[in-house]
Amino acid sequence: MSPFRARYFDGQRSAPVEAAVTLGDAGLAIAAPGAPAAWPYVALRLLEESYDGQPLRLRSASGGDTRLVVEEPGFFAALVARAPHLRRYDRRGRRITPAAAGWTLGVLAAIAAVYFGVPRLAEPLAAFIPLSLEERLGRTARASLMTQLGRDMRECEAPAGVAALERLTARLSATMPSRYTWRVAVVDSGEENAVNLPGGYIVLLRGLIDRARTPEEVAGVLAHEMGHGLSRHTTRSLLGNVVVQALLTVFAGDSSRWASTAADVAMRSHSRDAEREADRLGVEMLNRADIRAAGFAAWFRRIAAETDKNKANDYISTHPISAARAEDVERRGTGQRNAMTPEEWQALRTICTVKK
């Protein structure tokens, strides 16, 4: 076999040395000044996965910084017969488009599987969490919520108010059995907001009750938050955050910034879905308890109107408001009765002012 022309780099200086390479029995024989007599086939390594049109660049596992570059076309075919461990990615003569389309489909399928699979996975995963753990999570979350609301934030405990709220909660919870013992607390904060926490814990802020015109408004918001609890939205989103963070690293792999942007948008759409589901469950509970949903709808409208009047409202930062939601609630509401007696409503309104 005639020798192949090659360039040899001795690893000391970058100047190339003309060399003649022949394929010997046990190795590559290199005829060049200063070159080793032969490189054993088993020790041969490609510098990189060589592609179409590139010269073949070789080193030896024991050859340090020395390099051999062969440009002659037939060389690789002859070499690979003796050194089958060398792999080359040469797409010459093959069309790239089908392969590219195949890999794209594969990636899209995998992303879709993750995107749609994870929320589905989070549900059984959330169900797998023992009630006691979920309740402990809820207590911790409530404690940290209290500190966030302000120093010395206290729970309102006027007995008549607490009793009225308990009766309303019992009436609503009886409509949809669940594993939770609902613990609804009013906190003495002027903000108008309500929060669902894991394990059946719900916190209403006094501002919400202060500004409500009817007890049905409060009942609607409470049912909505219980809807979140029944769907385990909060627990799931806590879990989801962990999972999403892990997934981000997956996609992050090479483009974390862009992946997190996409995830941000995805999370927002997930949370909108959750709001709709909580609305739906809330109205269902009101219906079964035969409580008028008009109050809930009126509450949406009032908030929207207040927002128009340029008034800051804390509820909307976590709960999207739109006229469509109010209409939806109104359309589906079938209840006829009040949520509370006037006496109970009065007691609830003074739950924070009357001392125990």
Add this chain to the structure above:
Amino acid sequence: MSCRDLSRGAGHWLSASSTETARIAPAAPVSGEAGGLALAEPAPTVSAAHRLAVSARFGELYILYMRNLLLAIATLSFYRFWGRTLVRRYLWSHVSLAGDAFEYAGRGLELFKGFLGAFVLVGLPMIAFAFLVELDETLLLLIVFMVFWLLRHFAKFGAHRYRMTRTHWRGIGGSVDGSVWAYAALGIGLDLLMILSLGWTKPWSDTVLLNYRIRRSWAGTAQARSTLGLGGLYGRYAVSWVIVAVGVGFVMYLVADNAETVASFDMLLLETVLLYLVLPVIWTLGMGIYSIALLRNAVRATSLAGLGFRLDVTAWQLARFRLANYFILIGTVGLGLSYILLRQVRFAARHLEIAGPVEALVLEQRMNRRIRGEGLAQYLGMDNF
């Protein structure tokens, strides 16, 4: 979110200069153009300019990238270190100088070990800190952000050193002297000054850090030199600073103002547009005025083995290039990254002029070069390549 990381290119193979500068981002003078070149050797004439040749093909890189992505998803992301190594090998080996391609000698296992090390040394203590010390959430986030912001210096120097030591040309490897600790201490000190000065020491900080990296970089026994100074940088930085401050302030004002008047759904849309479309444009255009000057000055001020360098890019060209990259990435939800990588390499090769005796260039191997891993950069995910 900025696009400042988007314009790294083939400069890695060459020296510490062009590429690394692009990341640091902002600062540059109109007048610095002429003053930047002060090499010890006689200045090479532009007519003798060489350029890097790029033979990479999009189809091949795309398939490689998609394959890596799929494997990364299947392995809960662990494959990414090996995938990244393959991409680097592809890119390095498709960029050539004087007829010979560069060689990337890094290994996936090295990146993985670097990641693990950084996770144990930085990630775990941070997690433990978050759990053990009961702090207000905002304060905690702020602390975590600050720590990671300051740690970027370790990552930056580590990544630079790793790439230089894993880059070979005609069998001769690069190397980097200096200590990652000294560099990070310097960087953190300069950061503190920058905070105290509301950003006004940034041009000075940038040149000090760049000079540290460039002057400690070697190709074989040839040590890079840099004469990078502040010449002309401050004028442009002032313009950038004002544009960005006014622009960011205005966007934040819009976000805050509308939070009270616009219903939430519309608010989300508005916020998304402002934060992901308007802000990046303001940032890229504003900071671009400075960053292009810093980049050009640094490239011009660098010399290596008798070669001089020049970057023939205008601020507008670079800004357009970066914005296009950003919108391609957003538009493809990150899947177009392989295309961006190729664009960056081609952009760098097209605009980087190399003057001097390229054909006659002979490098000699530097003995006892220190070879260390790239840790923190992998952990912080600072790296697109």
